[in-house]
Amino acid sequence: MVRPLGGNGLLAVALLMSLPALAEEASRQNDIDSQALYQSHCASCHGSDRLGGMGPALLPGNLSRLKKDEAIEVIHRGRPATQMMGFGELLNDAEIDALAQWIYTPPETSPIWTMAEIKQSHAVMHPFGSLPDEPTFDADPMNLFLVVETGDHHVSLLDGDSFERIDRFPSRYALHGGPKYTPDGRYVFFGSRDGWISKYDIYNQEMVAEVRAGINMRNIAVSADGRYVMAANYLPHTLVLFEAHNLDPMKVYPVENENGESSRVSAVYAAPPRGSFIAALKDLEEVWEIPWPIPTSPVVSTGHMKEPIEALRSHDTPNFDVRRIAVPDYLDDFFFDPEYRHVIGAARGGKGAMVIDLDSGTKAADLPLAGMPHLGSGISWMHEGRRVMAIPHLTKGAVSIIDMRDWSLIKTLETAGPGFFMRSHENSPYAWVDVFFGPNHDKVHVIDKQTLEIVETLEPAPGKTAAHVEFDRHGEKLLLSIWDRDGAVIVYDAKTLDELERIPMDKPSGKYNVWNKTHYEEGTSH
Structure with a gap:
């Protein structure tokens, strides 16, 4: 049928x-x-x-x-x-x-990048000492801003008083981790996702040297005396040390534990009071510390860290040798106290955070921070005689405020959505946090640092992402990015919150003030 x-x-x-x-x-x-x-x-x-x-x-x-x-x-x-x-x-x-x-398909065999490839990539356009030692501009060299424009992969150099452009130059593709300055503010180093380190002479507006540290790089760090650069790689699993003058490669560190298991490196940081680099590992339950040689005369006196570099090491480690610190979990995002004795690391999978005492190499506390805290953007300030730290969250509309004496949670501020960047300044009564993720990404909150309350929510460009604040060296003005191809950097009065100026830019992301970054100004993430 x-x-x-x-x-x-x-x-x-x-x-x-x-x-x-x-x-x-x-x-x-x-x-x-x-x-x-x-x-x-x-x-x-x-x-x-x-x-x-x-x-x-x-x-x-x-x-x-x-x-x-x-x-x-x-x-x-x-x-x-x-x-x-x-x-x-x-x-x-x-x-x-x-x-x-x-x-988008991984290669059949994992690519390699050894010291031979690093040396082959090395290029010196202007050897150290070959360019004039005086700036070509009249601006305050310590109150300059570098603005990374990701839309067309350029960097703008701004006068921090007049906000006039001194230079705009091409960068490598996808800069990541923020530029790092030498202590005198003359040179700046950029790191790209593709592993390139570029050294730029601000005084002469010239790119002076480049080298490729890896295939997929996370970030770079510069020693407090400006003599060494360390690169952290995802691919290959290495840390790479460079002499800073001409970016000559010095040493490649395979990142492995004692059993030969390797790890991506999430980030590397300079810890000035310790005279060392601190590395966060993605796939091993370890934190690495690598000391650099201490100069005979201190060259750094940094912001709210009142003491210059001293040869104070609680462990007997030769220069540039790795000190392995075992930790109870995978920690791949860090925040430091001002003395760099304690590192606060985020546990994988949004399971909170823990405090590690770098001197003793032991866990000092657990922090119940749900919502994937973005510790790399955390800041700290003095509140009622105690230092507190504040941290936005990547998956939760909240800012957590922690007492750094006993690591207790003081308060959780509800925000309009998950945030990415947080900034302040020692001379400002306010901390700023964006709402980078979610439908309210065009808003930014202003927090009173004494009342611990949101006192203003700005929406400078409806429908366009507002993100990443950076103050000038005095804490009197600040810059905020409109993160769009047809974007801008907005200049605000840091006290009245009045908009002063808009500078058109091509998807500006991070902004970095020379003074704040070289003096580790309070309110600036490091």
Whole structure:
């Protein structure tokens, strides 16, 4: 008996009728040689091994900020204000999709980056001491700002008093971790996701040296005397030490435990009072400390850290040797107290945080901070005779305020959404925190540091992300980013909260004041 076709029967017929077309499409996809397309159209800029060249590395880990559909759009249309051309007229949609699929596929063998590759990448454009020692500008050298513009991968150098541009220069793709200055404020070092370290002479507005420390780098740190640079890598699993003058490579540290298990490095920090680098490890339950040689004459006296560098080490470690500190959990995001005796590390998976005493190498306290605290953006200030720290959360609309004497939770401030950056200044009564994630990303909160209450919520550009505050050296004015291709840096009066000026910029992200970063000004994350 013949039965009439119901809905499922009609669907089955439709599927059967479409099978030839689907098979034809699958066959067409399989016929596309993605690697051959890459070598023909991409390798000259991005490297035959996808490790980068003139263009950035095209590996999944290096493309974490770029979604696949965005990559397809870039391949189609190109990227304005860069050398990335569009291939929409040369390649069909299937070929472009196949290319995108391939660059988001991990290579069959993990790429290597040894001391040989590091040395081969090293370039010195102006050897140390070859350029004039006086600034070419009249601005206060300690009240300059560097603004990273991620839209077209440039950096703007601003006079912190007049907010006039002194220079605007191209950067490497996807700078990450914030630029780091030498103590005198003359030189600044940038680190890119692709592993490049670039040294720029602010006085002469010249890029003076570059070197590639790894394939996928997290950040860099500069010793307090300005003589050494340390790089932290995801790929390969290494820390790399450089002499700062010309970025000459000195040593590669394979990041492994005693059993040979390796780890990505989440970040590396300079700890000035300790005279050492501190490394956060992603995949090992360890914190690493690597001392640098102590100069005979102290060269740093930093902000609210009243004591200069002293040869005060509670452990007997040769210079540049690793001191391994075992910790009870994986800690890959850090905050330090002003003396850098205690490191506060976020546990993986939003399970809170813990305090590690770096002198004794033991756990001092647990912190019940749910919501993935962004400790790297935490700040501290004095409140009623005690130092407190405040931390935004990446997955929760809250700011946690902690008493740093006994590590107790004083208060949790509810915010309009999860935040990313928090900033203040010793001379300001306010702390600022953005609401970077979620529907209220166009708002920013102003917190009274004594009442511990939100006293103002600003919405400077409705619909556009407002993020990342940085004060001038005096704490009198501050800059806030409108994080958009058609964006701006907004100048505010730090006391009245009045808007003073808007400086158009191409997706400005971080802003970094020379004084605040070299003197570890209170309210600036380190």
